[in-house]
Amino acid sequence: MSMQSNVKTVRISIIGFGYVGAGLAEVIRRKRAELTGTYGLDLRIVGIADLNGIFIDEHGLDESDLLKLRSGAKEWERPAGMTTLKLIKELDHEVMVETTPTNVETGQPGLLHISTALESGRHVVTSNKGPLALEYSRLTDLAAAQARALKYEATVGGAMPLISLIRDNLAGNGVLSIQGILNGTCNYILTRMAEEGLPYEHVLKEAQELGYAEADPSSDVKGVDTAVKLVILANSVFGMNATYKDVEVTGITAITPDALKLADDAGYVIKLIGEVGRAGCLKVRPRLVPKDDPLNVSGTLNVATIKTDLAGDITIIGKGAGPIEAASAILADIISIYR
Amino acid sequence: MKISMDIELQDIPGQLVRALQPISDSGGNIVSVVHHHDKMTPSGRIPVQLVVELDEQRLERLVTALVDRGVTVVRTGEERLKESMVVLLIGHIVHSDLRETIDRIDRTGFAEVVALSLSMPSVHEESSASVTISAIGEHELREALHILERTAREKGIMVIAPI
Numbered sequence: 316m317s318m319q320s321n322v323k324t325v326r327i328s329i330i331g332f333g334y335v336g337a338g339l340a341e342v343i344r345r346k347r348a349e350l351t352g353t354y355g356l357d358l359r360i361v362g363i364a365d366l367n368g369i370f371i372d373e374h375g376l377d378e379s380d381l382l383k384l385r386s387g388a389k390e391w392e393r394p395a396g397m398t399t400l401k402l403i404k405e406l407d408h409e410v411m412v413e414t415t416p417t418n419v420e421t422g423q424p425g426l427l428h429i430s431t432a433l434e435s436g437r438h439v440v441t442s443n444k445g446p447l448a449l450e451y452s453r454l455t456d457l458a459a460a461q462a463r464a465l466k467y468e469a470t471v472g473g474a475m476p477l478i479s480l481i482r483d484n485l486a487g488n489g490v491l492s493i494q495g496i497l498n499g500t501c502n503y504i505l506t507r508m509a510e511e512g513l514p515y516e517h518v519l520k521e522a523q524e525l526g527y528a529e530a531d532p533s534s535d536v537k538g539v540d541t542a543v544k545l546v547i548l549a550n551s552v553f554g555m556n557a558t559y560k561d562v563e564v565t566g567i568t569a570i571t572p573d574a575l576k577l578a579d580d581a582g583y584v585i586k587l588i589g590e591v592g593r594a595g596c597l598k599v600r601p602r603l604v605p606k607d608d609p610l611n612v613s614g615t616l617n618v619a620t621i622k623t624d625l626a627g628d629i630t631i632i633g634k635g636a637g638p639i640e641a642a643s644a645i646l647a648d649i650i651s652i653y654r
Numbered sequence: 655m656k657i658s659m660d661i662e663l664q665d666i667p668g669q670l671v672r673a674l675q676p677i678s679d680s681g682g683n684i685v686s687v688v689h690h691h692d693k694m695t696p697s698g699r700i701p702v703q704l705v706v707e708l709d710e711q712r713l714e715r716l717v718t719a720l721v722d723r724g725v726t727v728v729r730t731g732e733e734r735l736k737e738s739m740v741v742l743l744i745g746h747i748v749h750s751d752l753r754e755t756i757d758r759i760d761r762t763g764f765a766e767v768v769a770l771s772l773s774m775p776s777v778h779e780e781s782s783a784s785v786t787i788s789a790i791g792e793h794e795l796r797e798a799l800h801i802l803e804r805t806a807r808e809k810g811i812m813v814i815a816p817i
Contacts, residue, residue: 494817569812573773574744574782578814580771581740581784585814603742603816610817 323653324357326375326408328437330399330428331415332365335442335469337385338638339412339645344378346646354650362406364399367391371406403428404435410649413441414641419534419543419559422449433457433465440648442469442641448543448559451550466648467551471544472497472617474640475633476647481552481621488623490552492592495619496612497544499635500528500535501567501587505601506613509575509584515568527615537566538587538599545589545597557597565600578603584611656685656763656790657706657713658733662699662726669725670702676719682708685733685763686794699726705733705790707763735766735788737795741802743783745811748774752783755805765789765798 327343329336343350343358350356359375367384368391370376383389403411411432415425425443430453432439439458441447446454447467458465468478472495481490496502500522507518519536522528534540542562549555567587578585583603588610591597604610609630612618617635620628634640663669670689677684686705693701708716717727747755756767769786787802789795799815806813 565812569744569780571744571775571780571782573775574742574814577771577773577782577784578742581786583740583816585742588817590817601812601814603740603814605816608817 321355322351322357323355324359325410325649325653326359326361326373327410327412327649328362328364328402328406328408329360329412329414330364330403331413331425331443332363332367332381332384333414333416334385334638335641335645336363336365336412336414337382338642339414340378340381342639342642342646344382350650354653356650356653358649361408362402364402365391368393369397369399369402371397371402373407399424399428400431403431403437409438410652411437411439412645412649413439413443413446414645415443417443417445417543419445419448419539422446426450429454429465430457433461433463436461436463438464438466438652440464440466440469440645440652442467442645444470444540444543444547447550448546451547452556464652466651467547468648469641469644471547472619472631472633473499473635473637474643475617475619475631475635476644477548477619477621477631478551479647479651480629480631485621485623485626485629488625490593491622491624492590493548493552493619493621494588494590494610496586496610496617497589497619497635498535498538498541498587499615499617500532501538501541502612502617502635503527503615504536505567505570505575505585505587508570508572509579512572512576514572515570536568538564539566541587541589541599542597545591545599549591549595549597553591553593553595555595562597562599564598567601570601582606586610655708655710656733657708657710657730658790659704659706659730660728661702661704661720662695662728663702664724665694665698665700669700672723673702673720673725676716676723677704677706677708680708680712680716680719682706682712682716683763686790688791688793701728705764733790735768735790737790737792738768738786738788739795739799739816741785741787741799741816742814743785743806743811744814745780745806745809747772747781747783747811750809750811755802755809756785758801758805759787759798762794762798762801764791764794
């Protein structure tokens, strides 16, 4: 028998074709040989949907062609009568990848996409934090009832495999607490302010010019993004039923160059730290981190220290954002469904 | 002065009260009591760590009084502030009466502000300060931090504490 017969075809839809969705298309294109050779998977993107339009091909869309949509070299289209929900329900496929932007108020449109996909018998892999931060237990219950996977590694820490590290590799350990830097924008701003003695406003503008901060940076700098990720950790690792409202949040907007200098004199750096423990308190606030602590990572890096009862402290550092990095987490989630 | 004492009590009810009575009788102020139920001695006694504010000259009489009551006094010595922590404050620190904020910690008897470094960009802007707090133990240090956090919240000052 040739190896070919062991290759399983997995049909994927990507809902939300922004930089993460396009990153996934790029990664699938790049990794085709390894996916079939090592993992026995033939991943085919059979549909993509975005506010701009929809593309469908039951035999698999050409990734290189799809990527032209992002550069503007290809025009969006929308087949008559086709909608995103219709695609999720009616197009034959196994995995729906949800990469629309996070909305922490309503969770939409991601919430509807995810529940529709699970109800339609699709596995779901998502990078969208909103639905999980708002309705974690309803969605995981729905997935369990439908006997379908709901994977969301990309929602927390970007490329850092935090959730699967705890669930799979640290299985058997009791997790006492998780403490970490879960937002690269804040880390970049605090790092630059400390290194250059520059005021917050100045460094924020610089971060925006470099694409490290969004035009409206409030979700990042006020700690909202970190808080939402913390909620997902609290629910998935500690079995809580927390929502964003349960998190005590202080952002970094009040941090001054003077404060960073005083911290430096005392042997510390200031970092925006999210923390959640067994006791159930969820906090996001600037903290003093000793310069020689593993949590002291600079630039846009993310980091988390997991305190466990058997393994002691485990610290993981990685890129918290970026299209290929997020796609790495999504791809690993897809592969894990078929292991 | 602040004196720490390691004593051992019999494992029967009422022993702690029996041991504390002579301290008040000799005019001492009990700052902290830590009961080590989990560290029972081979002879079945319970170690207890006390921190007491007491006139040094009365110490000998106190030890005698304790021994008379069947309390084993293992060690006595001057208590030092062993545990320290640096905390940053950001806000209108001076306008909101820094002295009073520090006093609240110093008044505890188990913790003190031992160093302070202040940075004021200009009169109307928010200033930043680093405050070093020392305490007689880890537990007391955490308590001092809570006091500082409560005070700061009342005054709209941001506290940045170590991880």
